[in-house]
Amino acid sequence: DTEVTQTPKHLVMGMTNKKSLKCEQHMGHRAMYWYKQKAKKPPELMFVYSYEKLSINESVPSRFSPECPNSSLLNLHLHALQPEDSALYLCASSPTFAGGTYEQYFGPGTRLTVT
Amino acid sequence: ELKVEQNPLFLSMQEGKNYTIYCNYSTTSDRLYWYRQDPGKSLESLFVLLSNGAVKQEGRLMASLDTKARLSTLHITAAVHDLSATYFCAVDNKFYFGTGTSLTVIP
Numbered sequence: 001d002t003e004v005t006q007t008p009k010h011l012v013m014g015m016t017n018k019k020s021l022k023c024e025q026h027m028g029h030r031a032m033y034w035y036k037q038k039a040k041k042p043p044e045l046m047f048v049y050s051y052e053k054l055s056i057n058e059s060v061p062s063r064f065s066p067e068c069p070n071s072s073l074l075n076l077h078l079h080a081l082q083p084e085d086s087a088l089y090l091c092a093s094s095p096t097f098a099g100g101t102y103e104q105y106f107g108p109g110t111r112l113t114v115t
Numbered sequence: 116e117l118k119v120e121q122n123p124l125f126l127s128m129q130e131g132k133n134y135t136i137y138c139n140y141s142t143t144s145d146r147l148y149w150y151r152q153d154p155g156k157s158l159e160s161l162f163v164l165l166s167n168g169a170v171k172q173e174g175r176l177m178a179s180l181d182t183k184a185r186l187s188t189l190h191i192t193a194a195v196h197d198l199s200a201t202y203f204c205a206v207d208n209k210f211y212f213g214t215g216t217s218l219t220v221i222p
Contacts, residue, residue, distance in 0.1 A: 033210070042203055042212035043158065056209065090157060098208055104148070106158040 003027075004107035006091050012113045015081060021110045023074040023091030031097035032074040033104070034066060035090040043090055049074060050097040081114045088112075117142050119206050121213040128194050129221050136216045138187040138204035147187045148205040149178050152215075158203070161189075194220045 004025045013019050023032065031050050035043035048056035049068040057066075063085075065077040074091055088109045094102040118141040128134050138147070149161040162171045164180035164187060171178050175198065177190045187204055199220045204213040 040215075042215050043210075044212075045210055048209075058209075092158075103160045103163050104158075104210070105160065108157045 004091055004093055004105050006089075006107035006110050008110060009108065010111050010113075012115060013078065013081065014115055015083070017081075018077070018079045020078065021076040021089055021091075021112075023076075023093075023107055024072055025093040025105070025107075026072055027093065027095075027105065028071075029093035029095050029105075030071060031094045031102070032068060033092040033094075034074070034076055035092065036085075037088045037090055037109075039087075047076075048097060055097060078112075081112075083114050086112055086114045117144065117207055117209075117211045119204060119211050119213040121202075121204060121216050123216060124214060125217050125219075127219045127221060128191075130195055131193050133193065134191050136189040136191070136202055136218075138189070138206075138213050140185050140187075140204075140206045140211070140213075143182070143185070144207045145182065146207065147180050148210070149187070149189055150203045150205065152201045152203065154201075161202075191218075196220045196222055 007022045033048050034046040036046055037043040045058050046060045047066040052068045063080050067075040088111050090109045091107040092104045094104045120139045122137050147164045150158040151161055152158045162178040167182040169180045175192045180187045202216045
């Protein structure tokens, strides 16, 4: 199984809402990533978890809160978002974060609209 | 911060032709990745290049890496319509992505 799943596929939320994005993989990968991608732009790294610990936070605003409850699951909790946060949110995983030959597998993404 | 530039940004080519996409990056890195993204879809990993002089080929696509020149190329041979997509390179263990090249192959 080389699949990364993400739910929901689409999400519309108001600026006062709290919602969560979910990402799951069952490949035994120990590194998981969140990216944000605006239309016609490259993905921007937000967070990296390695062995369930937060390794990288790319100065992401606190209204985005990641969580890695176990090695297969990655959540992104959203609160008090702004319209400019509307984007495609991509989750990815790889066998490890640093060292070795590692290829990333991306999920299908959650398309988020903030109204 | 590491900067990654791709050129061209847009490429329109006829079926059967060859072309090369270039990826330049600003500081030393020992790894480079190529991805494909179809419109409205997620990213698909194409190649992982880990050493100077590395060359990998899959079908009509061939990628190479010159770490001394900080340059990677993605060569397309005898393009077909199915290759139409946006291609990204990414560098370093923090996956700094290039600007992307939008490729359209015209029948």
